[in-house]
Amino acid sequence: MSFDASTARGDLILTRITKEYGDFKAVDDLTLTIPKGSFFALLGPYGCGKTTTLRMIAGLEEPTVGSIHLGETDITTTKPYQRPINTVFQNYALFPHLTIFENIAFGLRRRGIKDVDAEVNKVLNLVELPHLAGRKPTQLSGGQQQRIALARAIVNRPALLLLDEPLGALDLKLRRQMQIELKWIQKEVGLTFVHVTHDQEEAMTMADTIAVMNEGQIEQMGSPADLYDNPETAFVANFLGQSNLIKGTISGNDGDSIIADLYGQKISLPKKRSHAVDNSIYAELIVFEQNDDGVAPFNKGDAVNISWNPIFTFALRGDEDVTAGSEVNPEVLDEE
Amino acid sequence: MGKIRTPYLLLLPGFLFLFTFFILPILNLAQTSTQTPIAGGDTGQYEQTLRFQNYIDAFIENREQFSRSFVYALIATVLALAISYPLAYAIAFKGGKFKNFLLVLVVAPFFTSFLLRTVAWKQILGEEGFVVPTLRTIGIISPSTTLTSTSFAVVMGMTYNFLPFMTLPLYASIDRIDPRTLEASGDLYANAFTTFRKVTLPLSMPGVVAGTLLTFIPAAGDYVNAAILGSPNTKMIGNVIESRYFKIVDYPTAAALSFTLMAAILILVTLYIRKAGTEELV
Numbered sequence: 001m002s003f004d005a006s007t008a009r010g011d012l013i014l015t016r017i018t019k020e021y022g023d024f025k026a027v028d029d030l031t032l033t034i035p036k037g038s039f040f041a042l043l044g045p046y047g048c049g050k051t052t053t054l055r056m057i058a059g060l061e062e063p064t065v066g067s068i069h070l071g072e073t074d075i076t077t078t079k080p081y082q083r084p085i086n087t088v089f090q091n092y093a094l095f096p097h098l099t100i101f102e103n104i105a106f107g108l109r110r111r112g113i114k115d116v117d118a119e120v121n122k123v124l125n126l127v128e129l130p131h132l133a134g135r136k137p138t139q140l141s142g143g144q145q146q147r148i149a150l151a152r153a154i155v156n157r158p159a160l161l162l163l164d165e166p167l168g169a170l171d172l173k174l175r176r177q178m179q180i181e182l183k184w185i186q187k188e189v190g191l192t193f194v195h196v197t198h199d200q201e202e203a204m205t206m207a208d209t210i211a212v213m214n215e216g217q218i219e220q221m222g223s224p225a226d227l228y229d230n231p232e233t234a235f236v237a238n239f240l241g242q243s244n245l246i247k248g249t250i251s252g253n254d255g256d257s258i259i260a261d262l263y264g265q266k267i268s269l270p271k272k273r274s275h276a277v278d279n280s281i282y283a284e285l286i287v288f289e290q291n292d293d294g295v296a297p298f299n300k301g302d303a304v305n306i307s308w309n310p311i312f313t314f315a316l317r318g319d320e321d322v323t324a325g326s327e328v329n330p331e332v333l334d335e336e
Numbered sequence: 337m338g339k340i341r342t343p344y345l346l347l348l349p350g351f352l353f354l355f356t357f358f359i360l361p362i363l364n365l366a367q368t369s370t371q372t373p374i375a376g377g378d379t380g381q382y383e384q385t386l387r388f389q390n391y392i393d394a395f396i397e398n399r400e401q402f403s404r405s406f407v408y409a410l411i412a413t414v415l416a417l418a419i420s421y422p423l424a425y426a427i428a429f430k431g432g433k434f435k436n437f438l439l440v441l442v443v444a445p446f447f448t449s450f451l452l453r454t455v456a457w458k459q460i461l462g463e464e465g466f467v468v469p470t471l472r473t474i475g476i477i478s479p480s481t482t483l484t485s486t487s488f489a490v491v492m493g494m495t496y497n498f499l500p501f502m503t504l505p506l507y508a509s510i511d512r513i514d515p516r517t518l519e520a521s522g523d524l525y526a527n528a529f530t531t532f533r534k535v536t537l538p539l540s541m542p543g544v545v546a547g548t549l550l551t552f553i554p555a556a557g558d559y560v561n562a563a564i565l566g567s568p569n570t571k572m573i574g575n576v577i578e579s580r581y582f583k584i585v586d587y588p589t590a591a592a593l594s595f596t597l598m599a600a601i602l603i604l605v606t607l608y609i610r611k612a613g614t615e616e617l618v
Contacts, residue, residue: 059523060523079522085523086523087519087520089516089519090516091516093517094520095539097539107524107525110526111525152524153524156525
């Protein structure tokens with residue numbers, strides 16, 4: 001079985017995965033399919049279970065319950081070194097005693113690949129660092145180490161490439177540049193990338209599909225645009241961008257739209273953008289208009305003019321915690 | 337100017353100390369090593385003659401003890417390494433919050449005197465200890481075999497006494513290894529054994545080199561273990577030097593042997609460090 005695992009290809013399927021540490025459920029009954037060839041992001045705040053999920057895919061942790069399949073092959077208990085899966089670690093985890101060349105050649109040599117030189121040089125050219133082959137990792141900058149970590153993984157052409165917060169240690173400018181490069185490399189080599197991050201912007205820029213995780217479960221999964229425009233839960237709405245959620249009730253029905261009553265103001269919302277299950281809702285109205293003077297900031301109790309475009313609004317269940325996700329929203333501007 | 341002088345002033349006490357208690361005695365020892373007995377003089381009376389033949393005489397006479405010293409020290413070093421590596425690895429990677437406590441346990445024997453602990457080994461391995469009767473009962477050693485006054489006891493004593501010198505540098509080195517590099521190795525198709533051979537061991541080489549040197553050098557010059565746990569047949573070069581100095585009062589031979597021992601250790605250590613490849617060390 002393990003012999004087959006190393007050549008397994010196909011979609012990655014997690015079926016009802018749970019991982020417990022004592023009483024703590026890091027991942028809670030998670031089911032997920034990651035299509036072959038996609039750039040998939042697991043997005044969520046610290047402690048949401050995304051890194052644990054990644055480690056289970058890599059084989060560094062074993063699920064308490066559930067199974068992991070790669071295509072037809074069950075890899076739930078396969079050892080990491082027998083999986084056709086490679087990881088770009090958060091701190092890169094380059095081997096400090098080996099040259100850059102030998103770092104990249106490590107996986108090839110273990111698998112007994114013949115033409116190590118050609119493979120390593122090819123991937124060094126891909127990450128545009130062929131001149132660093134003879135150096136040691138400590139002699140490289142953070143951005144260069146990041147590329148070598150990527151090269152060391154993709155040189156093995158794994159069925160799946162896992163990226164654990166790969167850009168977390170880079171400064172903003174370099175991070176932006178690497179986001180574009182990673183996306184480009186993924187298209188170039190055509191591998192399945194699974195990217196774990198807490199940075200919404202990073203996930204939005206690179207991924208085809210994003211799964212937003214919270215407390216060990218997937219809150220919502222979809223394309224970046226879907227998630228941003230039409231979140232289904234307050235957590236997603238707040239985590240992906242500050243939302244202005246206003247409490248109201250559904251008071252009527254108008255063909256494809258619902259009529260909602262927000263503190264006496266009637267608004268209409270497309271039905272397909274309403275995730276309410278009863279009469280009580282939170283509506284998101286994205287355009288505010290300042291009062292006449294246009295300078296003084298709002299104070300509590302001020303009267304404001306509200307306008308909105310129905311296609312940018314959405315309605316959530318009224319029993320949700322309106323602040324969910326906002327407290328864990330990382331400071332987007334921390335690097336600026 | 338005052339600023340420039342300060343470091344030298346701070347170095348002065350150390351320099352004076354080393355000059356008085358290291359450089360002067362070494363020069364004195366060098367001088368003594370080429371002396372010859374005064375014709376018709378008393379025991380212990382020597383005159384300066386620059387007789388370098390002393391070195392050759394002393395070496396030829398004590399070849400056996402020299403080679404025994406190095407063989408015993410080598411075996412003790414290898415045993416200490418074999419015991420210490422798993423120990424240091426376990427403390428570094430599995431010690432968790434007990435790391436410091438476990439390290440204190442490693443050093444704990446030092447709270448008792450070196451001599452006392454060696455004498456304790458004599459009791460443990462003696463006829464009245466529990467080891468010999470147990471081994472005889474289960475038939476590992478014959479009823480007539482004893483463990484004290486054997487080379488086995490001497491090497492065991494040396495291994496035990498120098499164990500912390502091996503464990504501590506190994507621990508320091510292994511503890512610095514980022515466990516994620518080991519995960520990365522597994523991720524890159526290396527099984528546990530290959531990961532040890534290709535990542536863990538190379539990254540812990542500074543500790544292996546430091547630990548083996550800190551064990552081998554004092555073990556090669558040791559005489560306490562051989563004196564307490566050994567017999568005349570297990571005499572090491574340290575025992576010879578000791579008896580030449582304090583019992584036979586043959587200062588020139590003792591001094592010549594001391595220098596030969598120093599030179600031999602220096603040559604072996606140099607070859608070893610060359611071989612272990614310091615440039616490969618991180």
